[in-house]
Amino acid sequence: MPRITLGKHRPFSLDLTLGCGQVFRWQKSGEWWTGVVEKDLIRIRQKGRTLIWEGSTQERIRDYFGLDHDLGRIIESVDRDPVIHLAVANSTGLRLIHQPPWECLASYICATYANIPGIRRKIALICDTFGDEISSREDFRLSTFPSADVLAESAPCDLLRCSLGYRAPYLCATAKEIAADPGWIRRIEALDYSAARRDLMRLMGVGPKVADCVLLFAFRKYEAFPVDVWIARIMRRYYGAGEKEGYEQMSRKGREYFGPCAGYAQEYLYSERERLLSSDPGVQVPSFQLAR
DNA sequence: CGCCAGGATTCCT
DNA sequence: AGGAATCATGGC
Numbered sequence: 001m002p003r004i005t006l007g008k009h010r011p012f013s014l015d016l017t018l019g020c021g022q023v024f025r026w027q028k029s030g031e032w033w034t035g036v037v038e039k040d041l042i043r044i045r046q047k048g049r050t051l052i053w054e055g056s057t058q059e060r061i062r063d064y065f066g067l068d069h070d071l072g073r074i075i076e077s078v079d080r081d082p083v084i085h086l087a088v089a090n091s092t093g094l095r096l097i098h099q100p101p102w103e104c105l106a107s108y109i110c111a112t113y114a115n116i117p118g119i120r121r122k123i124a125l126i127c128d129t130f131g132d133e134i135s136s137r138e139d140f141r142l143s144t145f146p147s148a149d150v151l152a153e154s155a156p157c158d159l160l161r162c163s164l165g166y167r168a169p170y171l172c173a174t175a176k177e178i179a180a181d182p183g184w185i186r187r188i189e190a191l192d193y194s195a196a197r198r199d200l201m202r203l204m205g206v207g208p209k210v211a212d213c214v215l216l217f218a219f220r221k222y223e224a225f226p227v228d229v230w231i232a233r234i235m236r237r238y239y240g241a242g243e244k245e246g247y248e249q250m251s252r253k254g255r256e257y258f259g260p261c262a263g264y265a266q267e268y269l270y271s272e273r274e275r276l277l278s279s280d281p282g283v284q285v286p287s288f289q290l291a292r
Numbered sequence: 293c294g295c296c297a298g299g300a301t302t303c304c305t
Numbered sequence: 306a307g308g309a310a311t312c313a314t315g316g317c
Contacts, residue, residue: 021298112299118315119298165313170300207300228298246307247299270298 003052004061011071013093014046020271022217023097024107024120025127027140036127036142037064038100041134066095074222078258078265082283083238087265087272094271096264097217101185102178103145104218109171109205110164111213125162130154151175170205177203193221208247216263225254225262230273237277 006012018026018033026035031045037056044053044061053061062068075088110126111119123145130150131143146154152175161168178184188196193215200211212226227235227250235241235250239257258265275281 108298109300111297113297113312114299114314115297115316117317121315163314165315166311167300167313205300209299213298226298229296230298 001052001054002058003050004058004067005050006067008049009072010067011093012046012049012051012065012067012095013091014044014051014065016091016094016271017065017097020091020094020267021116022267023099024111024116024123025145034140034142036134036144039134039144041142064098066098069095071095074261074264077261078268080258081238083234083276084258084265084268086281086283087268087276090275091268091271094268096220096222096267098220099218100145101188101214101218102148105174105178105200105203105206105210105214106145106148106151106171108210108213108217109174110167112167112205112207112210122162122164126151129162148175148178152179167205173204174206188219193223196221197224208251212251212263216266222261222263223255223259225251225258225266227251227254227266228270230277231266231270234269234273234276238283 014033015028018028018035023035026033028034032043033045034041034043036042037060040056040060042053042055042061044051046052051061051065056064071093079085079088106126107119107123110122114122127143127145130146132146133141133143135141151171164171188199191199196215196219197208197211200206200214201208206214209226209228212224215221216224216226225231227247231254232241232250235253236243236245239253241250241253254266255262269276276283
């Protein structure tokens with residue numbers, strides 16, 4: 001089986017990276033994680049600094065897991081206060097995954113106002129119902145994430161009742177838009193953050209939060225700063241966000257404060273949300289004042 | 293059981 | 306531009 005051994009200056013945690021809630025389809029059993037990326041069924045484990053896997057090429061593994069990101073420089077650029085410092089210190093080796101755009105977009109449309117176990121369930125149902133089964137193993141069967149074309153043409157499109165609730169028509173409409181717009185990935189890649197965001201937000205079910213997630217996780221626009229209810233609480237508790245501060249204000253504040261890799265900071269804060277919001281987080285509450 | 297969740301849309305002023 | 310109401314479902 002192919003393997004990579006990462007340098008000491010290149011921290012990586014497979015568990016944190018796959019388990020922090022940025023992707024929804026990977027499962028761990030024993031030491032091994034199993035997941036589907038595009039058409040590849042991948043099994044991968046980590047032993048110390050070594051990654052061992054099967055089902056994909058080294059090039060794709062490096063790209064998917066962001067193994068070539070200069071994490072040291074990224075962390076240095078966002079490590080501006082005791083709060084983010086604590087988060088970074090406790091989630092060492094967390095990296096942003098480079099997700100396939102359509103799966104990412106569809107997944108975050110389904111993820112709105114749901115919790116992570118529920119999101120995982122919805123997405124598993126979509127794949128089981130509409131994806132292509134890749135049955136090289138029998139422990140648990142897995143399928144690909146269905147293309148936009150398949151979802152768009154799935155006869156009565158509202159058969160998308162994979163417990164999606166009111167999100168079903170959004171996903172259906174967006175699948176049709178994307179299926180009719182094969183150049184969308186290259187177009188958005190070529191736009192800057194702000195223009196790409198406006199472009200994505202034309203889609204049904206895509207508001208600022210979903211757009212920011214897709215830009216961050218699939219299009220590598222690392223200044224994107226998604227604000228879900230957890231990040232909003234962290235921004236209010238530690239970063240001087242007002243009680244009635246809206247999405248755009250908090251997101252902009254995150255971008256301006258943390259800089260070009262604000263999205264990385266966001267993911268560390270999200271990963272440590274439970275600790276940071278507990279009664280004893282390990283940092284003094286107004287430990288500093290956010291410069292405005 | 294009641295409350296909450298990687299929110300967006302629609303309708304209102 | 307900035308609010309409130311509404312949305313369907315599962316986790317806990």
